[in-house]
Amino acid sequence: MGRRNARNPAYTGAPVTSDDIRRTFIEFFEQQGHLRLSSASLVPAELDPSALFTVAGMHPLKPYFQGVEKPPRQRVTTCQKTFRTPDIEIIGTTTRHLTFFEMLGNFSFGDYFKREAAQFAWTLSRDGFGFSEEDIWITVFAGDAELGLGPDEEAIQAWLDLGVPRERIVECPREENFWQAGPTGPCGPCSELYLDRGVEHGTPDDLPGADNERFLEYWNLVFMQLDQNPVGVLTPLPAKNIDTGMGLNRMACVLQDKATVFETDQFAPLIALGEELSGRRYGEQFATDKALRVLADHSRAVTFLLADGVVPSNEDRGYVLRRVMRRAIQHGRGLGLPTGFMERYATVVTELMAPEYPELHEQRELVRRWLASEEESFGHTLEQGLRRLDELIARARDADAEGIAGADAFLLHDTYGFPIDMTLEIVAEHGLGVDEAGFESLMSDQRARARSAGGRGAAQSGLRERAASLAGGAGFATEFVGYETTDAETTIGAVEAEAPDASDPTHPALSGEAGRRAGGRPARLLLKLLESPFYATGGGQVADGGVLECAGGGCRGRVIDVIRLGTDQVVEIEPQHGTFEPGERVSAHVDRATRHATACNHTGTHLLHAALRRLLGDHVRQAGSYVGPDKLRFDFTHGASLSAQELRAVEDDVNAWILESHPVRALSTTLDEAKRLGAMALFNEKYGEIVRMVEVGDGSFSRELCGGTHVRNTAEIGLLRILVETSSAANVRRIEAITGSEAVGFVRERDRELQQATELLRVPAERVGEAIRQLRERVRELERAARRDGSANGGVDVDQLAAAATQTAGASVLAAAVGVADGDALLQLVDRLKGKLGDAAIVLGRGGEGRVDLVASVAPALVARGVRAGEIVKAAAAVVGGGGGGRDTLARAGGREPERLSDAISAAQAAIEAALSG
Incomplete structure (x- = not known):
């Protein structure tokens, strides 16, 4: 006591x-x-x-x-x-x-x-x-x-x-x-x-x-x-x-x-670290105490989140992580902490917590890389953004306004990477608010894109709930036998019909038991089998397809999805004829060709992962994947794009392992033993005490915890070909690749295209590259000549373009897309417009052949009013997937999405008007 x-x-x-x-x-x-x-x-x-x-x-x-x-x-x-x-x-x-x-x-x-x-x-x-x-x-x-x-x-x-x-x-x-x-x-x-x-x-x-x-x-x-x-x-x-x-x-x-x-x-060691780095004492001043508490809490959060595989991005959990990281960085900079302070905090968190959570020690290098990258990238814009915000706050106070405009908050978010929470918090410290409705309005396009991708997710969630309800009432778990066979004689244990859409005349009006007995066949049925050879969607791998047939041919249905429910599953079928009743014996047949193509891509994904880690380092971790019969997509943690030479090296490693005919084995073992052997695990997967481990060869280069289906030998893959390497999110790269017959077909198509090129250029295959280089240089010479002749404006009527300028807050504003040859031609056109418009803000853009060029010009008188060419052109470039910058009076930028040029011009116009109205 x-x-x-x-x-x-x-x-x-x-x-x-x-x-x-x-x-x-x-x-x-x-x-x-x-x-x-x-x-x-x-x-x-x-x-x-x-x-x-x-x-x-x-x-x-x-x-x-x-x-x-x-x-x-x-x-x-x-x-x-x-x-x-x-x-x-x-x-x-x-x-x-x-x-x-x-x-x-x-x-x-x-x-x-x-x-x-x-x-x-x-x-x-x-x-x-x-x-x-x-x-x-x-x-x-x-x-x-x-x-x-x-x-x-x-x-x-x-x-x-x-x-x-x-x-x-x-x-x-x-x-x-x-x-x-x-x-x-x-x-x-x-x-x-x-x-x-x-x-x-x-x-x-x-x-x-x-x-x-x-x-x-x-x-x-x-x-x-x-x-x-x-x-x-x-x-x-x-x-x-x-x-x-x-x-x-x-x-x-x-x-x-x-x-x-x-x-x-x-927490005390983290507070002490902040005191050491800042030279200040906890408990003496509220502002200091707040910053030290933020750093202590947020450093714990970001260290654990990064160790669990969350990466900074602009969506979903990546966005939440990023806003926590940036809030910590902002408060650390406010205390004057030296560069790299986030890594120091993560080190202390790991020392304190790794005995209970070993993943912190295992992922310490990955955590360090992400923190250094985010602190560096955000640090570049934080100081500029804070200066801009200070100006906005001062302007609001001078105007006796209640807060800053939504457009200004949007600019801080879009140009300087300020999460809206951070802007709200800083502004509130000065007794001001933010026009959040205006901010949300400007964010609506981005949110609309996210929502358009979410419709299917809502439908899938509803399907999962129905499947869970069926499984919960069935009283048994389906035994998956698909590792051993693609064909099985089994029994239907439970049936539920998904309600048909009454507005669709192709769907029968009746569903459920009454519908089956009355002859109305639902468009979709959910079934629960006692044993199932069908792989359920999970681990990035798509579900098997196939057919179900009643004994004696009394019914037949096409398997269109298999919903995973932990270790259980429910099959979704499209009935073709007959009725499906609980207790009926059925034959289940997996589509073997599709299963094998998917298996080739899944084993190929493991080999790709191993090759990337061998080339780039152990910080490479899987951050997402898609494995289907058509292709594989692999997202991985890495801070830079891969060069053509690096991609070739990765592809060569994978194809060497394929040609070496390594056996692929799936073993059941304890989780502790798998970890001891160095098996790779997914961050967001929940594992039991007994796990399935897939290893290639002797496991020295590829050993992963995986529940998916695989080939028995790497030789079955035949060939892996990388199609593209892109950015998936900040510090996350994405590779798409194909294997097997898809890869062979791809190579044949490239051979056909090469043959066409040799015929058009009238050179042998080995000289096609040189001939194209010569053609490109000739085109450049002609473009330079055209500009010298004064014809590079592409027929643009400068007077008519100048007449399109609008008046905003007493200033001339022109934002337009024009049909000129390149960025240099844009500059010439801007110079001619400046002479006609006087004190004006001008943004011109041109697009074509997968590229966008943008030029912004702002008269000094408008710079004094807060309009800056560098900020305007950045806002526009962000819309077309690019970037750029320059002086307050003149700036250039580029992008990769010419189909969104009009959106970029609109963003530039909005940014100019927001600056002028402030």
């Missing part, structure tokens, strides 16, 4: 580390029959598209709670790394909020319930952590008329039986003590444990569950006992589950007698 302390009643005076707390919790539940599972990645498994990050201890266990997968044991305990950014601008301003933290939890899948969960929590709180019984208070669900539920009497009785006085059991409303993951699905009341820190931290009337400093909530017990359907009706779950969560960092704050988490053992 610990002696009472004014700040933390549980503090005993003995040193307690975060490692001690984690070990005490885990070992206690292991003694209670719980299996310890390692922390899952911060990137949710491929099968859970519902969230960008792992946000709770139960998140990786959702398939067990939903009944989609069978848990390894009914009792489980974890210490799960989690990441949340609901209000990133709050981080640093308070001493409580964190983005990255560890969540301790114990879970029961249909085993024990409220009484045992309460007993475990009470015993560990009292005997394990030394809390005094009279300092522990409990909250329970008070009931809710709208839900039709009364108080949680079962929980109340469980606590009373443990000796908790009724006056220390507080009933709280739905908002505090009823847990729901979403509008539908498993839910239930919860019970929370609070530590009474003493009346000196509040008033005698304070109670837990309210907003006060006296009571500290440290453990939440969720009783999943209900299921809510789409119309809000609650029904009891057949199996009642337990999900609990205890924040490790909050518990460390209590047991280490610290006022805030930033003084605990996981």
Whole structure:
């Protein structure tokens, strides 16, 4: 029993580390029959598209709670790394909020319930952590008329039986003590444990569950006992589950007698590093304290995210990582920290946390590269952007405005890489706001592109929910036999029809059981087979196709998709004739040609990965993939494009391994043994204790954890040919390649094209390159001659073009696309327009043959008003996939997407008008 302390009643005076707390919790539940599972990645498994990050201890266990997968044991305990950014601008301003933290939890899948969960929590709180019984208070669900539920009497009785006085059991409303993951699905009341820190931290009337400093909530017990359907009706779950969560960092704050988490053992070294690098002291000034807290929190978050395979980008989780990194960089620069400070922070994080999370040590070089790259790239524009923002803030104050325009925020985002959160935070420090509606309007085009790609994802999510429902009600898991065979005699275990679209006259009007019996055949059926040879979509590999046929030919259907549900699967078919009924025997046949082509591409992907790591280094990691019968696409972490020589070297290595006829083997082994052997693993994949490892040859150059289908020998691939290497995201490259017959066909087509070139140029094949070079030089000579003759304006009427200029805020503005030969011709045209328009802002662009040229000119009088040619041309170039810059009065840029030239001109016009209106 610990002696009472004014700040933390549980503090005993003995040193307690975060490692001690984690070990005490885990070992206690292991003694209670719980299996310890390692922390899952911060990137949710491929099968859970519902969230960008792992946000709770139960998140990786959702398939067990939903009944989609069978848990390894009914009792489980974890210490799960989690990441949340609901209000990133709050981080640093308070001493409580964190983005990255560890969540301790114990879970029961249909085993024990409220009484045992309460007993475990009470015993560990009292005997394990030394809390005094009279300092522990409990909250329970008070009931809710709208839900039709009364108080949680079962929980109340469980606590009373443990000796908790009724006056220390507080009933709280739905908002505090009823847990729901979403509008539908498993839910239930919860019970929370609070530590009474003493009346000196509040008033005698304070109670837990309210907003006060006296009571500290440290453990939440969720009783999943209900299921809510789409119309809000609650029904009891057949199996009642337990999900609990205890924040490790909050518990460390209590047991280490610290006022805030930033003084605990996981944070203090990071605060000290900031003090050392900045020469300032924590606790002396709010602005310094905020920056040091931001750096301590964000450095932990970005180090773990990078180690788990997230890379900075402008979309989805990559964007979230980037905004956290850039916020940290901004605060570090504000403290005057030296270049490379993010790497110093990551080193300390790794030293502190790698004993529990070895991936930090394994990926330390990768983390270092990403941090150095982002700090360098953002550092180049941060100072310029901050100067620009200072000007905007000063201008807003001088005009007595409420804030800065949305167009200005968009310019900061698009030109200087400022996340809108960062702009909002900095502006708020000066008592100003941002026209967020205007900003969102200017972002709409980019968002529209993202939404256009998301429609199919929503449909796929709905299909997955239907498949999960069918699998959950089937009562069995399909056995996948597709590694051994492509043909199987099996039984239909369950059937569900996907509702046909009534607006489509080609779809029958009836669906489901009634439709089948009435002769109406649904356009799509979801089936569950007892055994299946069909590979389900996963690991980047597409699903198998094939056919299902009833015994005796009474029915036939084409397999169009196979939905993976953890270790289970559901088959989607397009019926061709007959009906499919549960219990019917069917023959399942995989399309062998498609399976083999896909296998060639999958093994080719492994060889490509190995060749890239051999050439470029161990920082190369898979960041995404597509493996189908037509091609392979491989995204990998690397900070620069590959030269033609490097691509040839990679291709040569792969084809050498193919010609050497290496055997390809798939082995089952333990996860620890696979790691010992150096097997590559996917960052966002969830692995069990037993894993499937695919190795090529003796495994010395390729050994990966993989559930996909592969060839038996590399010779089956025949040939791999790289088609293209491009950028997929910041510091992520993408290679597309083909193998087998597709590669042979590609080579034959190139031979045919080469033959055509020899005939057109009238030279032998070995001289085609030289002949083309001579032709290009002749074209350049003719273009130079045309410019000398004054005809390079391509027929552009300069007077008519000048007349198209508009007046904005008292200034002439001209932004137009013109048909001239090249960028030099644009410059000549701009010079002629300047003489006609006087004090003007001019942007001209031309496009063709896969290239865009842009020129911007701004009169000095307009530069003084905030219009800068370099910023304008950058905004335009970003739209066409390029870049550039120059002086405030004259700048040039280029791009690679001439089809978007008109959008670029519009962006330039908007940027000019925004600068003038500011």
